[in-house]
Amino acid sequence: MRTRKQKIILAVKIVAISFLAIIIALFVFRNEVLKQTIAKISFKMASEYNSTFTVKEASFVGLSGLSFSEIILVPKNADTLFNIHKMKTSVNLWRLLVGDIQLGTLEIENGYVQLVKNKKGRNFDAFLKKDKSSTSSNEKRDYAKVAYILISKVLNLVPTDMKVENLSFRLNDNGKKTTINFQKLRLVNKQLETSIKVETKAFTQRIRIEGFADPRNKKADIRFFNIDTGAIKVPYLDERFGLKSSFDSIRLNIQNIDKSGGELHVDGFASIANLMINHKKIANKDVVIKNAKFDFRFLLGSxxxxxxxxxxxxxxxxxxxxxxxxxxxxxxxxxxxxxxxxxxxxxxxxxxxxxxxxxxxxxxxxxxxxxxxxxxxxxxxxxxxxxxxxxxxxxxxxxxxxxANLNKLNGEFIYRAIINNVLQRPVLVGSGNPNYTPLDQISPYLQKCVLTSEDPSFFSHRGFINEAFKQSILKNIRTKKFSRGASTISMQLIKNVFLTREKTVSRKLEEILLVYILENNRIASKERMLEVYFNVIEWGPNVYGIGEAAQFYFQKSPIDLTLKECLFLTTIVPKPKKFMWQFDNEGNLKAFAQQQEKFLSNLMLRRGILTAEDTLGESIPLQLSGNAHSLLNIKVQDSVSVDSLAVEMPFEF
Known part of the structure; x- marks a missing residue:
């Protein structure tokens, strides 16, 4: 009768023999198993992704090595997604037994992966389908858990030893083509070295990536250099988005990826030398940052x-x-x-x-x-x-x-607006210009109307209004576009006198900094700023300054403008060249324009800026008497009707 110890030893032997038998069986029949696995993958590609997956030859090499030739994936009625001529790899058997794939070595010789978009669609659309069996949309996602699983799986697919020759990644976006060819890639003893050729319609370049890479310990320190002279140009973005970009070198260092206490930590740094970007919405010339570095610590929780x-x-x-x-x-x-x-x-x-x-x-x-x-x-x-x-x-x-010499606001200077990069006619801002109007010669009604409409707190703020920024941000978020700004009169003045009207990030950033300097260093008084503002802003087509505007619309001096006329002038400030669209074909203000003026006058009444006596003349229709009248789309009366009416009327001499 066996003792307990003998029973345990026997059980261990049985398990060991069984496990060995399984290994031997797998070894003997492994090629058949491999064929069945490929067949299952082919069936899944066909049934779930409407694609054809084929492998010409597949066999085991040694205990854990695999060798393949002519691995091809072709979506139906679309361009080939990838075609690999030869590939050898090995896997970690112990990790494989627990359902985790971890590559040990990888060799690839000749092949390509391509993403194509054309009139027929995209050759990768079938693989973007959402998995219906995935987590319900009502169930909250644990960001730390999902990210850690994804990072681990990706890094496990990065082999510890790798040799790649002539593997290309191709992108064809409706004729916009980019090819990144890995002519040579080596990862040996955690040291990475590559030779890459980048080709587009515009340029051809050779790049080198080298450094330290340890996928199992989740660490890396790699650098990007240009093998040839000059900066490394970023492909595709120029053709696709009109964004030109280049750099001399990039360094990426991953020091730690760790999950503890329910949080995922990713620590490291990235640096770049001589980054250049050029896009019409950023600036009208190349923007260059000589040296930049980002020491980062990403945190992800549930x-x-x-x-x-x-x-x-x-x-x-x-x-x-x-x-x-x-x-x-x-x-x-x-x-x-x-x-x-x-x-x-x-x-x-x-x-x-x-x-x-x-x-x-x-x-x-x-x-x-x-x-x-x-x-x-x-x-x-x-x-x-x-x-x-x-x-x-x-x-x-x-x-x-x-x-931008802000001191010029305090003296006489020549102002020239720039519209669509074209200099407009010169306007003298000073007493030498007969149309120049000092602040005390501008109708108080106009000053009150413009301040109420454009910048009610002009005389108390320092160039910016936080609440206006809040409302602007809210509206831009809701509309998902930059549909509202938060410009004060100070900002409009800086934009008109020192900058251009271009809608670029550069112009806006310069505007903010110049306004801060102007307002917080008391370079010009508020009264002087307002006076210059009234004398330089555009009030109509080729009409600059309130002196020209008062004559153009009403044949008056600015001091003689009525409240009705001032309300009208205020409402056209945002779009002065389109003032004529506020009038109907009989020369009268349209209902929406009258409503705008009524809203503004009521607002001023509520705020105590106007009195009831000030608005007594509001019922009198607005009439343009200056040259502006000729730009209205006035309907000509029927001359026959006028003549017939004249015949019937008696004449007195």
């Missing part, structure tokens, strides 16, 4: 994704700490915080990207400043939007101006 505030962004001499978060615990909330620690103003000025702040070139400043921005948007409670912008300065002073 109900949030964020960039931690310990992260640091640095470009040139400017350094700041960003905090970005997307939260879904109760409501969908977006958060943004930016903190620029105390720094020298001059360091900030010289660090501004070339091409983005052209009007600041040559500017010099003294003192220090620090800046903080706090933004929060709750998708389900839009009225709780937070927008708080604070700049604290210390002995801040502009000692020398660049291209």
């Amino acid at each position: 109900d949030f994704i964020s960039i931690d505030s310990s992260s640091t962004v640095q470009f040139n001499k400017v350094k700041f700490h960003p905090y970005l978060a997307y939260e879904t615990e109760e409501d969908t909330i977006y958060k943004l915080k930016v903190a620029i620690p105390k720094m020298k103003a001059q360091d900030f000025i010289v660090s501004l990207p070339d091409g983005l702040f052209t009007h600041f070139q040559g500017m010099e400043a003294e003192g220090n400043f620090e800046y903080n921005l706090d933004f929060m948007f709750n998708k389900n409670k839009t009225n709780t939007l937070v927008f708080d912008s604070k700049l604290n300065k210390e002995n801040l002073k502009i000692t020398k101006y660049g291209e």
Whole structure:
């Protein structure tokens, strides 16, 4: 009779023998199993993705190695998705037994992967279908868990030893073609080295990627260089989006990917040298950032994704700490915080990207400043939007101006509007111009109307109105486009006198900085700013300044304008060249235009800016008596009717 110890030993032997038998059976019949596996994959590709998957030859090499030739995937009625001539790989058998695929080695020789979009559609559409059996949309997604599983699976598919020769990735977007050919790729002993050829219709370039890569420990430190002279050009974006971009080198360092306490942490840094971007909506010239670095710490939890505030962004001499978060615990909330620690103003000025702040070139400043921005948007409670912008300065002073010399506002100068990059006729802003009108010679009604409509708190704010920014952001979010701005008169003045009307990021950023300098350094008084504003803004087609406008519309001096006329002039400020569309074919204001003026006058009455006596003449129809009248689409009366009427009327001599 066997003892308990002997029984245990016997059981272990049986298990070992059984396991060995399974291994031997798998080894003996493995090629048959491999064929069946390929057949299952082919069937699934055909039934679920309407695609043909074929492998010409497939066999085992050694215990865990696999060899394939002519691996092809072709969606029905579409271009081939991939075609690999030869591939060898090995897998980790122990990981495979628990259902996890982890590649050990990989060799690929000659092949391509291509994404094609044309009139027939896209050759990868079938593989973008959502899995109906996936998690219900009502069930909350655990971001940390999903991200960690995805990262782990992807990194497990990256072999520890890799050799690739002549593998191309092709993109054809309706004739916009880009080919990235890995002529050579080696990953040996965690050291990565590549030779890549990039081809587009516009250029051909050779790139090298090298460095350290350890997919099993989730670490990497790789660099991108240009083998040839010059910068590395970014393909496809130019043809597809009109965005030209290049850089000298990029470094990406992943120091840690770890999941603990229900949170996923991704730590590392990325840096780039001489980044150049060019797009008509960014600036009208190349924008260059010489050196930039991002020390990042990404955090993902069960109900949030964020960039931690310990992260640091640095470009040139400017350094700041960003905090970005997307939260879904109760409501969908977006958060943004930016903190620029105390720094020298001059360091900030010289660090501004070339091409983005052209009007600041040559500017010099003294003192220090620090800046903080706090933004929060709750998708389900839009009225709780937070927008708080604070700049604290210390002995801040502009000692020398660049291209935009703000001091010129205090003297006589020539103003020339720029419309569609074309300089308009010169307008003298000063007493030498007979149409120039000092502030005390402009109708108080017009001053009150324009201030009420454009900037009610002009005389009390410092260039910006936080509440206006909030409302602007809310409307832009709701409409999903930039449908509303938040311009004060100070911002409009800067835009007109020193900048252009181009709708670019560059122009808007310059406008914000110049307004801050103007308003917070007391360069010009509010009264002088308002006077210049009235004398430079466009009031109609080729009509600049209120002096010209009063004559053009009413053959009057600005001081003699009535409330009715001032209300009209105020309503056309946003679109002065289209003033004629406010009138019908009989020369009378249309109902919508009358309603606009009525709304503005009622608003001024409620605020106590106007009295009931001021509005006594509002019922009198508005009549244009100046040259503006000739631009109206007036219907000519029937001359026959007039003549016949004249015959019947008696004449007196």
